[in-house]
Amino acid sequence: MSTRRSASCRRWVSDMDNLEPRFTLGVVIPVPQPQRETLRAWRREFGGADTEVIAPHITLVSGSYLNTWEKAAAQVRQVAGQTASFTVQLGAARTFRPASEVVYLPLLDGAEECWALHRGLLSDALRHESNFAYHPHLTIAQNVPPENLDAAQAALDQVGLSFEVSSIQLFDTRGGQWSLSEEIELG
Incomplete structure (x- = not known):
């Protein structure tokens, strides 16, 4: 009986090893100056104080990583090294409402490259846990009253910002x- 219990315990411990504490990581495209300040001003105006602590960015992956931190970071470095620099063009504000109370700027150019980075990052040591399908965008306002979302969408209906993406941040x-x-350089 103790042998059986021991095997059961070993199996449980082995399963626990596979379920080691995981931490969250995020891989984002940072927005360079001067576009960063323009976007910060819009986020401050429509998104409120909560947006102050987070620099404008385009999320590529946000979720748990498997195995070790070093293996996850190595995966990010490898994918970045295989990706050439590209241009992002942001367009007029849109919303995810009613599914999610968010106003964002879509990518008119650069979305395909973001999708390729997203897919590459999700292989091997990374996994993505989200209630929503991946959609490359830059958030302007979320978790604010509906009138703020309406104002953001109305005021930013003629956006045309672009910038070069030469690095990603982990x-x-x-x-x-x-x-x-x-911060990891592309290419």
């Missing part, structure tokens, strides 16, 4: 909050 929550771990 964030982690190993210290209990989001922190920039690494």
